[in-house]
Amino acid sequence: MTTPLKIAVHGAAGRMGRRVVALASADPSVEVTAAIENDQHELLGADAGELAGVDTLDVPLASKWPTDVDVVIDFSLPDAIDRCIEKCESHDTALVIATTGMTDAQVERLRDASASIPVVWAPSMSLAVNLTMKLAQQITEKLRDVPGGLDIEIIERHHRFKADAPSGTALKFGDLIAEKLGDDTKHVHGREGHTGQRTRNEIGYHAVRVGDNPGEHTIVFGMLGERIELNVAASNRDCYAAGAIAAAKWLIDRPAGMYDMFDVLEM
Incomplete structure (x- = not known):
């Protein structure tokens, strides 16, 4: 790609979300353009880069869903999955989802969404x-x-x-x-x-x-x-964040469908 891949991090204030923001901010081929959390989160408005321990990114933690991103990377909680899937589907946004503990109904909902958007879903991004x-x-x-x-x-x-x-x-x-x-x-x-x-x-x-x-x-x-x-x-969480970013880069040129990390690794 000639321009950076625009990513949104869903669950950006969590341990994994912060590491995705940190690693992505150091990668010139991607750009963190949105950091999403629930509308009751105590850190809303804080800069995502500062939360992640890196330079200021001028990307505030927000609950409003972005409309101008290429891929959403999700490291959230099962309670937040339904909204994430719905928003990605309605905005025709590719989705990398690493949240575990989903219900059977949520898995089925994700599979339905993959008929219209490309999805990488894996319990581990490592x-x-x-x-x-x-x-x-x-x-x-x-x-x-x-x-x-x-x-x-x-x-x-x-x-x-x-x-x-x-x-x-x-x-x-x-x-x-x-x-x-x-x-x-x-x-x-x-x-x-x-x-x-x-x-x-x-x-x-x-x-x-x-x-x-x-x-x-x-x-x-x-x-x-x-x-x-x-x-x-794993000795730290960066392997999961790096894998999710690699999946996002791979996913952007794919048609709608359900993919996993075996696809990303071409195994």
Whole structure:
């Protein structure tokens, strides 16, 4: 593009929204032109750049929806998703959505919107996480019929403030692995009491909430006599913000449709 990509950040006052603003402000190929929050937010009117810890951008935190942006990057909350989808659809604006914890009805609403606007939706915008997801699928495909059976467990760790469990990323790992295991796969969340021995067609999930951990996922592939562990961990939130900006750049030239980070990475 010869002119900077104009982006709006939805949830701009949140931890992730601020990092998107900060990284985008340092990228000459994009321009933050709107910073959106709910109409009751205590910081309305504050400069988005100053909130993000960078230079003043002359972009105030506002609840009014912009009409002159190319892409909206959403790092908000499930309660705010419906308005975001509606506004992007009505203004014909591309949407990168990274919010997790959506209801089935909201997911269906997002899919409906993708008939008229291009959407990238992924539970994790991290490039490393998405590459690890592809590796997890490949390992599952090659080992699912190994003699003695293949046991798969997903352990995710996040900060104490995270409201949903297991993480959307852990669930996405499980869905992608289940595609390679078969239709009879069971998803088991935690274990307690006399559970009996592990069945061969289950994926186990375990959520850990500790300190300020920005996100870590370990996929354990256990066999008789050996095991493989895939571990992908963030040391800060910039990987998610950078991935979202990369998705926005990729999305701008795409037709209406539902895309994910595998599409962005061309995997």
